[in-house]
Amino acid sequence: MDFKRITLLAGHYGSGKTNIAVNLALSLRQTHERVAIADLDIVNPYFRTKDSQYSLEQAGIRFICSEYANSNVDIPALPQTLYAVTDDRNLTCVLDIGGDDRGALALGRLAPAILEENNYDMLFVVNFYRPLTQTPQDALEVLREIELAGHLPFTGIVNNSNLGDETTPDTVLRTVERTEALCRMSGLPLVFTSVHRPLLPALEGKLPNLIGLDLQAKIR
Amino acid sequence: MADKVLMKGNEAIAEAAILAGCRHYFGYPITPQTEIAAYMAKRMPKIGGTFLQAESEIAAINMVYGAASAGVRAMTSSSSPGISLKGEGISYMAGSDLPGLIVNVQRGGPGLGGIQPSQSDYFQSTRGGGHGDYHLIVLAPASVQEMADMTVKGFDLADKYRMPVMLLADGTMGQMMEPVSLDLAVSPAPEKPWATTGTKLARRHNIINSLSLVPEELEQLNNARYQKYDIVKQNEVMYESFMMDDAEICIVAFGIAARVSKNAVVAARKNGVKVGLIRPITLWPFPAEVIGKAADHVKRFISVELSMGQMIEDVRLAVAGKAPVELCYRVGGMIPTPEQVLTAIENGGAKE
Structure with a gap:
C-alpha cells in the first residue's frame, strides 16, 4: 500500500485512530528513513500515542505530542514542534487527530499548509460497533462534521470495526456491507480494513487491503 | 438478540x-x-x-x-x-x-x-x-x-x-x-x-420539602x-463471591480493584494458595453478613483499594475481630498491579 507524505487519521471518538496511527508509523518506518507521528488530540487526556512513546522512539520515529499528555494537566494543548509536520517536507508523517468534530478543530491550524502541498491522505476511521456510528448514515454524519471542523476533506475510509476481545472474523465480515454503503454515500474509496493481527489468517483473501494491528500497551 | x-x-x-x-x-x-x-x-x-x-x-x-x-x-x-x-x-x-x-x-x-x-x-x-x-x-x-x-x-x-x-x-x-x-x-x-x-383540583397538594418546622415531626421523619x-x-445487598469455598485468605475489593484482584487470585491459586475474593456490588448496603460468615473459616483478609484505606473499616466491622484485616493499596491515580496484590496475598499486605 502506498502512503502519501502525510497520513491523517480522524473519526468518531474511540474508533481506533490512535492504535492505527501507531501501527502505521511503525510500519512506515520499515521503508522510510524519517518518520514522525504527531498527536493532535485536544479532547481526550487518556489512551494517547504517548502510551507508545517508548516503542516509537526505540524504532527511531520522531514523537510529536503535547508535554501534558497523560499528565494531570487536563488542557487542550498542542506542541510547538507540530509545525515540523508541514515545514519539513522530507518527513513522512502520521497524524492522530482527536475524536469527532471537537477533536478535528485542532486541525484547522495546519489545514491550509497541508492543502497547499497537497500530498496527504485523510482517512476516516470507522468502527460500526461503536454506539453512535452503527449505521452508514450516522457514520457519514460524523464524517461531515469532522470535515467542517477540520477544514480538510477526507480522501478515504478505513474500516476498523471490532468488538474488542470478543471480535471474531465474522464480526468484521458483517460490516462489509455497511462499509460499502458508507463508501458509496461519501464517494470515498475503502483504503484498508484493519484487524487485530491474530485475526489475519482467518480473513486473508476475504477482504481486500487487509492490515494487521498490534495492540498498544502502556509502558511507563 | x-x-x-x-x-x-x-x-x-x-x-x-x-x-x-x-x-x-x-x-x-x-x-x-x-x-x-x-x-x-x-x-x-x-x-x-x-x-x-x-x-x-x-x-x-x-x-x-x-x-x-x-x-x-x-x-x-x-x-x-x-x-x-x-x-x-x-x-x-x-x-x-x-x-x-x-x-x-x-x-x-x-x-x-x-x-x-x-x-x-x-x-x-x-x-x-x-x-x-x-x-x-x-x-x-x-x-x-x-x-x-x-x-x-x-x-x-x-x-x-x-x-x-x-x-x-x-x-x-x-x-x-x-x-x-x-x-x-x-x-x-x-x-x-x-x-x-x-x-387538577382533584386531590390535595403534594409538597416536596426537606424543611420541618416541628422538631417532633422531624424526628419521626428521620x-x-x-x-x-x-x-x-x-x-438489596449485592456481591460476587469468587473461589471462596475453601479460601483461607479473602480479598475484599470493588470496581477496578476487584478486577485486578481477580487476576491475582487466579495466579495465587496456580501457586497452590487458597485465596478467594468477595466483591461488594452494593457498597451501601455493605455485604457485611457474607464477610462475617467468611470470617469463621478465613484466616486473613486483605482489603484492596485505590484509597488510603476506607472500605477496610467496613471490612473490619464485618469481620468483628475474628481475623486480621490487611490493606493493599495505591493512591494518587495509580492502580495496584496484579503482582502487588499477589505479593500481598503471599507475603501479607500493609499491617495495621
Missing part, C-alpha cells in the same frame, strides 16, 4: 439511562466523566429528552431535585470534586425522599487532585457526603456491562425506595472500552402519586426513613 456494541463505561451509563426511561440529564463537565454529558448532548435532542449543561454542579443537582419532584427519571453525573459540590443537593433529595441517579466517576483527590482513577470517595458515598442522617444506595460496577446494568438497577431502586442512588465508578471504569449488550432488564417507572404533577433503610439493608 441485537449485536453488542463497543462502549466506554461512561457511554454505557448514558445509553443505559436512556433505555431506563431517563429523559432528563443535568450536568457540568469534568474529567473523567465528560463523555456522559457529551453522549447525552448528542442523544437527548434526538429522542425528545432534555440535556442541560447547568451553570454549576450545584445548579445541576438542584435541577435533578426539581425534575424528580415532578415524577420523572432524572440524573446527574460528575467526578469527585463535582460530587462534593453536589453534596448539599443530595442531602436535600434524601431529606425530601426523592429518587434520582447520581453518577460519580472518581478521580484522585483530595482537592482538585488529578484526573486518574481513584476510589477515595468511598467514605463520602457510603457515609452520606452531605449533612444530616441519610444514606444513598451505592452501586459499584466492575465492568462496562455492569455500568449499563447498574444504571438501570439504580433507577429502579431509586424509585422503589424513593431515595437517591449513587453509581460509584472510577476513571478507569469510565474510560475503558468493552463489548456491551444493551438488552437490559428495564422495568417501567412505577406510579408516583406523591409527585407534584398538578392537582425514624421512618431509617426503617426504610433497614428494609434496603435486608433486601
